[in-house]
Amino acid sequence: MRELRDRIAREGRNLGRGILKVDSFINHQVDASLMMSVGRELGRRFAHAGANKVLTAEISGIAPALTTALALNVPVVYARKTKPVTMPENAYCEEAPSHTKGHFVKLLVSPEVLRPSDRVLIIDDFLAHGHATKGLCNIVKQAGATVGGIGIVIEKGFQNGGKILREGGYKVESLAIIDNMNDNLIHFK
């Protein structure tokens, strides 16, 4: 997706150690119009996936997941990382290591919003080692539901999450794939 790649090239910052700063348009300040384009494009790529629900993880997955859900005219569920008082005790739960946070995070989804009959499109802003995405896939499995595909805004192609998920049989579509972040630059595939 050229609009997205151009924006990353212009405003993204390579902070070293594989950390890409895109918080002026993706995950702190959000360019709402760009995010609508992202949702439309992910919706287009999964138009025939038969998904009746979008699933993401709070926090920064919410914006692209919401716009993709809008494009597909389905509801979106975001997995919570801490259990709200409104969530029943029998919530589906996965633990995933967070490389940027340096500890394990929980992913919690209520059985009230994820049913065995659901065909789920998983959306996230970043795919790196893939721990969070795999956690979401496992939650879908726990619910007895089906993963209809995985849509990603920015994939770090130099980390192995995408490879593992594709080899695992999932259809993964990433709107921008970064080949490497060598020489303090951002190189796309």
Added chain:
Amino acid sequence: MRELRDRIAREGRNLGRGILKVDSFINHQVDASLMMSVGRELGRRFAHAGANKVLTAEISGIAPALTTALALNVPVVYARKTKPVTMPENAYCEEAPSHTKGHFVKLLVSPEVLRPSDRVLIIDDFLAHGHATKGLCNIVKQAGATVGGIGIVIEKGFQNGGKILREGGYKVESLAIIDNMNDNLIHFK
């Protein structure tokens, strides 16, 4: 906003102690189409507020803030509750007590995305005691920017946040105001 009130009346659950469960369409599973209507209506009510930016707090403020930002064609910033590695050390910071979480939460905004020249529309999903909303107002003040208004999806009219903010001179618009939650019911104003 009738569509919203009808939905709350139909699907909302009064869990007692002032807790309203709306996680099947607002803050766990999100009805993307309803959320677009919410954004359009908040955008309409603040069409002449001159806001060039929307500000909310992660997590459940993101969806209505994004759709409002879309309606107004401005970017949206969500305050973070934990400092990401990409955020500079000089972030604006407020602490607000969370009644549903039972502890204090931080609200952090980078000076890179909030400037003195900004006129900011604050959006949140709930207004109860108003601590989070006041925290966001204080962050806008810290940045030397201006609050152009406060838009809320659901206001708990039986708690005092709305009263305090309106008496403080802020224009507060709430799409659904709950008068009381007595008798295990949900009564609107």
